Amino acid sequence: MSQMNMIQAIRSAHDIMLEKDPSVVAFGQDIGYFGGVFRCTDGLQQKYGEHRVIDAPIAEGGIVATAIGLGINGLRPVVEIQFADYIYPGFDQIVSELSRLRYRSAGDFFAPVTIRTPCGGGIRGGQTHSQSPEGIFTHLSGVKTVMVSNPYDAKGLLISAIESNDPVVFFEPKRIYNGPFDGDPDKPAVSWASHPKGEVPDDYYTVPLGKAEVVEEGEDLTIITYGTIVHVAQAAAKRAGVDAEIIDVRTLMPLDVDTIRDSVNKTGRAMVAHEATRFCGYGAELVATIQKECFWHLEAPISRITGWDTPYPHAFEWQYFPVQKRLADGIRKLMEVA
Amino acid sequence: MSQMNMIQAIRSAHDIMLEKDPSVVAFGQDIGYFGGVFRCTDGLQQKYGEHRVIDAPIAEGGIVATAIGLGINGLRPVVEIQFADYIYPGFDQIVSELSRLRYRSAGDFFAPVTIRTPCGGGIRGGQTHSQSPEGIFTHLSGVKTVMVSNPYDAKGLLISAIESNDPVVFFEPKRIYNGPFDGDPDKPAVSWASHPKGEVPDDYYTVPLGKAEVVEEGEDLTIITYGTIVHVAQAAAKRAGVDAEIIDVRTLMPLDVDTIRDSVNKTGRAMVAHEATRFCGYGAELVATIQKECFWHLEAPISRITGWDTPYPHAFEWQYFPVQKRLADGIRKLMEVA
Amino acid sequence: MTKKPKLHIPQPTARPGEEPDFSYLNLSEAGAVERPATDARAKSIEFLAESLVRVLDDDHVAQGPWKPDLDEDTLIEALRLMVLTRVYDDRMQRVQRQGKISFYMQALGEEAVSIGQGLAFGPEDMLFPAYRNQGLYIMRNTGLVDMMCQCLSNSRDMCKGRQMPIFYQNKENNLFTISGNLATQFPQAVGWAMGAAIKGDDHIAASWLGDGSTAEADFHYALTFASVYHAPVVLNVINNQWAISTFQGVAGGERRSFAARGLGLGIPGIRVDGNDLLAVYAVTRWAVERARSGGGPTLIELVTYRGGAHSTSDDPTRYRPRNEWAAFPLGDPVERLKQHLIKNGSWSEDRHAEMETELKTTVEAAWKEAVSYGTMTEPPFLDVRLAFEDVFEEMPEHLEKQRDKLLRIRGELP
Amino acid sequence: MTKKPKLHIPQPTARPGEEPDFSYLNLSEAGAVERPATDARAKSIEFLAESLVRVLDDDHVAQGPWKPDLDEDTLIEALRLMVLTRVYDDRMQRVQRQGKISFYMQALGEEAVSIGQGLAFGPEDMLFPAYRNQGLYIMRNTGLVDMMCQCLSNSRDMCKGRQMPIFYQNKENNLFTISGNLATQFPQAVGWAMGAAIKGDDHIAASWLGDGSTAEADFHYALTFASVYHAPVVLNVINNQWAISTFQGVAGGERRSFAARGLGLGIPGIRVDGNDLLAVYAVTRWAVERARSGGGPTLIELVTYRGGAHSTSDDPTRYRPRNEWAAFPLGDPVERLKQHLIKNGSWSEDRHAEMETELKTTVEAAWKEAVSYGTMTEPPFLDVRLAFEDVFEEMPEHLEKQRDKLLRIRGELP
């Protein structure tokens, strides 16, 4: 066990898999000699060589496409897209090729590509360094989508993703790379040192794809969320003085419906929260699923607390972000519904 | 007034706008000399010249990008993407540029680009000529999204889209280009001639963006849908013998919430139907919106009838498609909920 | 807009009703183009991207330094494979017209591309074909029945009903699955080749796309990554003069050859007579040797003509002269190889006619067998459960539920 | 994997701790490169893509056929604009370090690109700058206070708080809004130029991107569409040797120049000493004249060096030698123009020092004024309602609702 922040945990997952499986290669912009702009692969090229940890040209589409080719040839590429905001040039290769390769070839061809990418705001990155585009990936048939919320899960889920023969799009909220963030921008930053999920085994372990986690048990209402907002929700529930059950979805697709259904059927009230824009965001699917599965148990409309339906504005970052106060208000309101 | 099929109605919209506004240009693969693979621009290059109706290279990203440039320079481009399945290479320019241009420049720059694209299955097109990707466009902030269901709306909405200073992604279900389709694949094809919406004014008129239409009034339940499935829903309700209110959403984003809320509050039961895959599809947003707006009036869980969460399989086209029988079964079940 | 527009709009040399005009094609004499060593410096061989490598002259005699070392049996086999491709195409085109399959695309007039190039690779080299490369599947023993069953989406369909006709695959023989999206496989082939180099293997990759498809981003990605990593890959542009209704000028062919596209990245380009099987083979072999010996990528432009419609959904008489193919100066690849062999004394009109009859019989028999495995409308059908498999390696719960729901609607589950 | 990997991995000539080595740069003597007519055929001027157009020699004397016809006042003004850019950058870099703005990017060492090129366009030519082209905004009278207010996202921010620092725009003076996404504006500029040609206007467009960005699809789209429609556009690659941590070889620069990228599409390429303002101006002027007179697009590669960090988030000492800039053979553009003017007798060290002091004072005064309109942490702030405007031309209902909800949470609405 070591204290790790999320960057170290992700680096450790790479390290273990590069060591364990000679077919694993890391590939992306600035990830080789330099170790990545967020340092997630720092030192790994030096350790495993230039043929295992490879600097790529600035062409997200080309990176995904060649990674598919590597995958077809028996390698297991772990791709970094420098910011989720820059994944779109690779979108066609993900939608039209990576996600449908196994299906269209009746299982003969597949490419076990993992695409890691930092997402989310709260770092004054403005509209092109803050996006959370998970909702357009979860709509695809044939890729799994993950968003992590802490170092322990990040390492365990990343190892699972790399080992999976299905393609995985793996979102890493950059705001919590160095420490959890409780959604109060006025408080000083904290580190992972004081968080139980900052305790990370040094060795190989996995967290399974497709399983949500109940991070707080509670009776009054259920908050279903993922990524940075997991921490915001925990703080907001405390602030609102409500005994909330909080679910970290972790794998967004395929969704662990059972965990969510059981919880909402128990509490009768549900809030869905994420940082991405609201309209047709991932939260819509959560709401649709819950209303279907838990209809007869719901005591109030399911509420959604999300980023607004605008680009992520630089100056209004904390007005855009679903901050602790906004969630706390929402929790109180949801509890007031008679 | 003339009898028009949807192709003729779309062509007429182009014709009128090319005539009326010298800044309108049509741009796309095979749309010039040839008149488009679906013939939507047939004869227009001959009429308006090669500088108004322009054949483009096979590069969807380049088409959208240069259309943005044309738009910034005061032109009003109407782009055709040959199949919605091939829009993804243009996705980055749509998401990162077209949709956010006005916002990021505080209104100084915008590009009034309309992107038309045939979508949907039912023509044995397999996984690469059948997709309905509307749900990934409706999640974007800054583009409007339309899907049409008949010739009258197609012309009126296309003119509105072209005249709009906002970018519009305009989906045309190719299955109903030549006639409405009631979701029974065993029946012979019918033409628009017998359909009231096949009567189309020859002159300029608009159908407003942002307004849904109640295409059938009814008391028992509300079906909220768009595109081809509007016709399937009408037939299915009849088949199920249920007095359904049917709403054609038409403009998917921004959504006409009022029309939907009023209807569901009246009927107490709602079904959402579309051809696209289900998970995180546009229907999820419809369900999420309805459960929020109509919670206290709902007598049964909102049901979703959609394509399955798989690519569109060539051989199993009619097993994938939400056919009339599937909708009728769903309607009956929804009415049975006590 | 009162000023005169001055945007350049590319124009084909002839439209329906006009005389075909191929004067724009820059032709070289057979045998006239020098053959550099396979390790020649890219910069020193740029002329290959502008000239046209040709081996067979107008009298069907093989000429010059590119004349390949192919024995008579191999050439006869190549001829057979070209004819087989054409007979197969013809049959499938007709069954599409009869409504037995939903769609088809011929390679009419382009048969030398797949057969000539296919001969140049080793069996472990990985090929990423485009949709007009059926010849590659045929020559790598895919089996006509299997190919037909794919087009029929029947119970023996290699794609289990998931793809439109013509989207074949053949994993065993290292042929990738064809994509409906243009150009996407081009950079994938580069990635595969990079993988071979990472693993230290000697295998190389190759991919194909059309003149029109070079405008896509994936073409650029392929060239860029191939250049940066010096990947062992052979990249091929089939310039058949037309995309769908747009001639090759709309893809930039008015100004430079497609073979020249990679020069600015240091990738050698070779322009070759795509209807001359000997030249096609020779040029490809050159690129294969170069790639295998560490010389990196080559871009080959195969100059040919799309003899038929774009697909069964297309009507070319709307946009090009009816007799354009007949006027195409590089002729018909089948006829040219046949005449060459006859000239050499290794072949005759009679043997050719005999072979054609035989191949027609073979194809006919294959079709009979293929339909015995079902058609879109006649059983045996594929099990509908297959529609839900292979989305992921293991079926997730939500797909099991959706499958079961469908089965219940169909009355196949209680 | 037991075999030895053989993938080529591009390597910079020097890493931290090693001696800088620019021997890979292919340099020409000042004055040595021929200047063809602006209507020369693309094919006949390919040499321009490989050589390096230079005007100022090592003794700061202007040499050869590219020596431009710029008068003393213009040159002094150009020097002033370059120094102003540098002083502005320096100030902004420091206020970022002090936490007053969230981010910054310098153009240190690349000032001649924006200023030299900017001089070559007409005021109605539309420019699509990249993020290191602040010089273009400065020279087209954007106003330092306005630029600073943008970086501050304050109450006078031209972007109304929506963009990170440095993403300027200036519609009035035909400067497009900068995008955070690399290369996207390149094909947009081509589209704008196509539009000008459609309208029959004489205006042309220009755009800029970095060496690293040439790998993006948009670079290919821009070249392809510019070639196909012969668009009146000047496309510029600023080769400052580095992307972030990857040297220009990772973008394909090991094999051919970036200027050569368009040759395969018939687009002339010119490689120019990007630190020689006279050469930069001359080459750009050539391309402008060519485009305006119907000669179509030109691709210019400006060879320069990124003197500073990639951005305030970067630490270049981790990946390149500390003293690389000092060793760069093309020197410092400001120093070179200054010495040229001194040599000509039109300038002196004293006047230069005076000008620097003056510009520092100007910039200092601008900063004082700018912060009076607020900072991220000090009022006056932008009205939060602005976060919801300009998503669409008119605000749709759902955004009104979201805005009001936020206002209620903030207690600004009941």
Ligand SMILES: Cc1ncc(C[n+]2csc(CCOP(=O)(O)OP(=O)(O)O)c2C)c(N)n1
């Ligand atoms: C990404 C994409 N865009 C558009 C299409 C539609 N389409 C299919 S074939 C074709 C023409 C291709 O022309 P070319 O590359 O020259 O190949 P050819 O058919 O001549 O062999 C087009 C536009 C597609 N399949 N994929």
Ligand SMILES: Cc1ncc(C[n+]2csc(CCOP(=O)(O)OP(=O)(O)O)c2C)c(N)n1
């Ligand atoms: C599409 C996209 N991918 C990645 C990035 C992240 N990024 C910003 S600048 C940069 C390096 C660009 O290098 P170059 O084009 O050489 O320009 P320079 O910074 O040297 O001027 C990268 C990778 C981005 N902004 N956009």
Ligand SMILES: [Mg+2]
């Ligand atoms: Mg073609």
Ligand SMILES: [Mg+2]
């Ligand atoms: Mg650079």
